[in-house]
Structures are given as C-alpha cells and as structure tokens.
Amino acid sequence: MRHGRDVVIVGSGAGGSAAAWALVHAGYHVTILEKGRNLLPGIGTKAGPRTHFGNDEVKAIRNYENPDELLEPRTSRTQAEAAQGVDRSFVGDVNGLPTTVGGGTVHWDAKTPRFWKQDFKTLSTHGPVPGANMADWPLAYEELAPFYDEVEHVIGCQGDVKQIPKFVLDQAPRAKQFPMPPGPEMYGGSLLAEGARSIGLNPYRVSQAVHSQPWGFGQACNNCGFCSGFGCPINARGGALSFLHEALLKGAKLKTRCFVHRVRTDRAGKKAVGVDYLDVHGRKRHQRADIVILAPSAIETARLLLLSKLAGGSGQLGRNLMFHNFTAGIAQFSEDVHAWRGPSTTITIDDFCIPEKGSAAKAAGLPYLKGGICETGGTLLPFDEMGVYAGPPNSWGVAHKNLMRTSPLRVHMAGLSMVGEDLPQLANRVDLDPKIRDVYGFPVARITYSLHNHELAASHWFGAKIADLCKAAPGALDGTYIPLGEVAAGGGDLGALAAGAATTAHIMGTARMGHDPKKSVCDAHGRVHGLKNLYLGDGSVFVSAGGFNPSLTIMSLSLRMARHVAATH
C-alpha cells in the first residue's frame, strides 16, 4: 500500500462519508466536495456537531436541507411520453434528497434492513422477467456481510437478533448481535403486529440507526416523533454523519457549496486525474486527485458521468433506474393510537420479500411477484394530515377544521408502508435534459420512468394481505391498502410521476455493477470499467432494488469499495 495519495470524494452523504472514513484511516489525503451547505456547526471538531433542526414542519417543507427545485430542478416523463417524443411533462422536485453535509441521512428515518442473499442473485435464483433487465450482482451476500456488521456498529443500529424470524436469518445471516437493544415499541405498530401474527405473518422489531442509548456524539432517542423527513434535534440517529465526523477529526477536508460538473481524465482516457467544480463563489476550480470517488446519489452520479462523457461504453449508464414501489396500508381505530410517537416505525414484516410464484404471478404473466419489507405502525404528522384533507376542491372552512379535530388519518390511524421491489428496466433512465439548466448553467437530470407490470401486480397481491392484517389489528374499525404507484400512474392532479415513484428517497441503479464491461458500468468494487481509478460509492451501482431501504447497503458497499481502494492503490 502506498500512503499519502490524494482522494477526492464527490458528495458527503451515506456512501461518500463511509468511504472518506475508511480512506482517511488508511492514510490517504481525503477531500470531500459537497454541493450543499453545512447545517451542523461543530461537525469534525472535538465539541461535536450542534444542530438547528427541530420539531418544525414548516422548515421541513421550505428546503432547509433539501435542494431548492427552483435552483436545481429535475425533469421527468413517463416511458409512454418518451416514446411519443415528449421532452418532459414535469419540471421541479424529482426525488430530491437533502443537499447538505450528510446528505439524505440527515433526515432519513434510519431503517437498516440488510438485503437478502436472493437479491444479489435474482436472475440465477428466480429467472428472467419479461421486460425487465434482470442480472446477478457480481458479489454475494457473504462478501458484503462483514461490512454490514461494521457499518451497523459505526452508525449505531438497534435491533435484536433473537427476535428475527428464521426465514430472514436464512437469507441474511448475522455474525453478531446488534450494538444496542431496541427502544420502546410504538403502540400503533404493536396493534398491527398483532393483526399480522393472527393471519400467520411474522412481525418483529426492525433494525434502525436510531440510538436506544447514547452512541458516538449523539444522545439516546427521546421519541419526539419527528423522524422521517426531519433532521434530529438531539443527534440521536446515526448515518453519514457518524462516519463524517470521525473522518474530519482524522484530517479529511470538507468543502461545501462546491458543485462538481466534470470528471477529468488523462489523454488516453484510462485514468481520472481530478474533478472540475464551481466553488462557493461560483469560481471555476479543479481538484487534482489520484483516486476519484463519486457518491452524489444515483441520479446525480449518472448526470455527472454523462456531463463528463465517461462510462458510456456498455450503453447501461443512466439506465436501470430503480426506486421502490410503495404500497400503503391503513388501519383506523376508535381510540387514539398516537402512532406518531417514536422513530417513524419500530416493527417490520418481511414475509412479502419471499417471491410469490403461484396463480397471481401466472395471471400477471410473470414468473413471480416480490414485495418488500413493511414499515409498520406509523401515521401522519399534522402537515401531511391537513394536506390530505385539503386535497379535494374547495375543502376549506369548517369542514376542514372538523376533520382536523376528528383526525381520522392521524390520531385514529396506524399505517404501514411496503417497500416494494422495483425491477430494473432499460427504459427507466436518467439522461441530460435537452433544454432545462440549473443555476450553475448545466443540463439537469431528466428522469424517464414507468412501473413494470410486476410492480403493479405485486402491489395488489400483497396489498390484499396488508389490508387483511390491518383489519385483524385489535380494535381496528377497518383496514385497507392503497397501491400508491397505481394512483400515481393514473394521471390527473393526483397522478403524474411527481406524485409517485419520484417522491421516494430510495434511488438505485443508473450505473450498475457487473463483471462484464459490455453489460455493466462498474465492477464488483464500484470501479468504472475502463478507468483505473474512478469509483462509484452510492446507490448507482445497485443491480437490483430488493425490497429493502437501501442506505445500509449503500454504506456497506462503499466501505467495501474503499477498503479495496486502500488495498490496491
């Protein structure tokens, strides 16, 4: 190993921070270029990060940590619109993740399920799917497992191996117990879990990087209820910041409000030599580097590689964009189930990750239907609630106040979200919008996306079971499910991509890994084919989406990539 080499990392989110942490500890000079600003004064100092995040729904909708869609819009269209030659049907916020130091994990709800063995070998395990670009990952679960262990420890995951059902441990075996036990179980989730058990399902305590006891620089969670979509007021949640804080203490450099627009290579095009960026003052700058790691999240990684005219050889760059197709379940109760108290949800149900290969799949013309984990037992906070009641035309006045007082969809609701698997498709892609530019003057990412028939069929098949478990919850007045993707695909004011998949924070694919440079963008360690020293450290490398929240896997893959870099460069 040759120490003292310069590494530049684009993006300080989950993947970038994990790589920075590993490489600075291995003796590299690490510079992180972050497009957003730093909202955590004190990070990287002995005093530790302070925060101005609070229980504040207004700040959350006013782009405090999120990108401003007026400055950095994206555009979108469906596959059908693309086929008709429509350049775009929407301009604005398309899957915007926090653009700030720490990236998306600044306000994630920190669910940390592992992918299953089958997710890495989907094609060879379950066979091809018509219309989907299925492939195996170039690595197996067992190769990633030690990095899962390490990340779970650094970011501080709660959970209990003894409660995990056998069928889950068979698919995602664990070498050790979680670093801390589960915190208090949320009441609404307990009711749904009881309903689930009564129909033969296997609910258990979800693993999450919400601290049930003080961890790192953070406090123990106090169950304030402002978790998913909110920065934590007491730093009780791990994530990118767990890595980043230590990396900065160890000497990594962080430059904020730096927009990277090009990866530079040598004349032969075989080696990256650094990146071009605009600094906080808008000045053109160059950061030289021996190793370049891109981790600005899957959509921006594709955009940056397209802007750089790199990695296009396989024809896969930008393609196989995956989100998750969420299916909602709701149960309503006479009593106040206060399902907002706590860290979003504390129960998971993983039964729907097992492929359904029976009549429902055959009826849809598919070899199988796969769902995903169910984040079980949350509800709305007042802003989402008031927005739902304000949805129908002219719904203002006393009628709206009556709904707010009765609160059928907050006080009296416990819901769940199935993180449904989204199959990779060549036509679901990121490219450069031919007309719209961002505040920096560069073409923005254009997202072309439509659900595969698999997602629609799976949503209904598993949705019916979700409705059953909701109905079976003790005291439930009724239960139902909502196929969110289908509602979004239905068009109209409630439809459009921007109401569906484009609102998920789970962004995967666009630069899939693989052994064959003709069929993939990067190798099993995230190294871009054909370039000696350009690595990808975010969700862009995913080959399949699984039915699992992706951030733990992003961090684990990035950590594995960084260790490989340290061993080979």
Place this chain on the structure above:
Amino acid sequence: MRRREFLRAGAGAGLIALLPPGAIERALADAPRAGQAGRFLSAHELETLRALVDRLIPGPPEDPDPGGVQMLVPEAIDAFLGAFTFDPPLIHAGGPFSDRNGHTPDDFAHFRPLDKHAELGWRIRLEGSKGMPEREFAGPVTGLQEIYKAGLKSLDDASPGGSFAALPSPAQESVMSGDQTGFVSQAFNDALNAMYGPPEYRLDKQLGGWTYIGWGDNQPRGHTPEEVSGAGGAGERRAGPEIVDATRALLPHLAARWRR
C-alpha cells in the same frame, strides 16, 4: 412543496426597512392592525386576505375554535411574503427547541440566515425572476408576491361592487369556488402552514390550530417509553365507525402525500 408550474411570469414589489435580528417580540407588537398596511401587502390587500382567511379557516361564532384571523394567519402570510424585510429573513426558524414546555431560550425565534445560494432561491420564489438573467436560467418565474397581489385583486374583480371583503360570507365562498387560477388553493395551503405550524412563523406565542387538534408539541422532552408503547393517547379521544366512510374519498389524496 410548491411546484414551478404555479409560478408564472411577472414582477414583484419593493421592500421596507430591515428588522434587526431577534426582533420577533417587537415585530409582534408592530403587527399591522386593521386598516394598516402589512410588511408587503397594502392595507386593502391585507383586508382582503383577512376576509379570505376567515373563510378558509373560520373562527367564532361560525366555529367554536379560534380561526385563522384570530391566530394572525393573514399577518403571517404577509410576513412570509415580506420575509426579506427581516434579517435574517423569515424563512427558516431556528432550533433545536422553542421555549414551549420550559426550554429557554426560544431557539425557534432566532431565524436561520440563508447563504447566498439559498437566498437566491428564496428571492426567486418570493420576488420572482423579474427579468434578471441570474434568476432566469430555467425560464421566467412569477414570485409569490405577485401571485398574491394578482390573486387578491382577482377576488375583488370577481366580487359584485369590487370588494371581496365587503361581501357577505356566502357570496365570498361563491367567489372562492369560482376561482380558476389556483390562487385560493395556494392561499389555503399557506394559511394552513401558518395555522398548524410553529407559532414563531406567525411572530406569535399563541398555539394556533394546535389548541384544538390535540397536538402534543412535546419538545424538548419527547415521549416516555410508556407514552410510546402504552394505550391511551392525548385526551382519550374516541371516534366512531363513521371515520372510515368519512375518509374513503380522501385515500387518493393520502396516496399523494404518503411518505416513502
């Protein structure tokens, strides 16, 4: 999140003197009274907005609980439109804690400064692009200030006699129902944000809509394990089976707002 499609070409309006930092209590004392101009809107525009908010979120005697006008929602919208007359601008409250439930001081009352990048976005959103090249990289944008001035005028224009505020309530609601511009929906969203958001955004200490929706606002302490895991929410509120039917038609709207 407001979408670009709501924003159309147009021009904004001028500013008044900047307030020094930490001046929320003084700003409250200075809140415009009836007949006075606001921080951005004229006296008449503010009067029209008050009339509109009184229909959007009515109070006594029509409704037993406080309405938007009592909770200074029109003044909050006016202050938001004039956010850059405050320093720091009245966009993002501070944190992590307000002074509710015993914490001191009120961190929320100390609004967070924007950096140059964030300020540009908010100037475009509020003031519009105004033909400035640095604001029109993605095309012209109509600011909220102009949307409000035009929207409030459109209510007057649609009102017999030319004054929306002077109409009786049923006639006002008829005018609102006939709005084809999206302005009433925009104003409703903004009014709800002010009514059910933290009081600091209203330059106020009253709890607004929280008083009647059973909202705990338990910061800074959060919830005990018993409060998380045990039955019995705030006030033991019971509902009947009718809530199921009452929400069936709302499910598509729930879908559009579901966090994922």
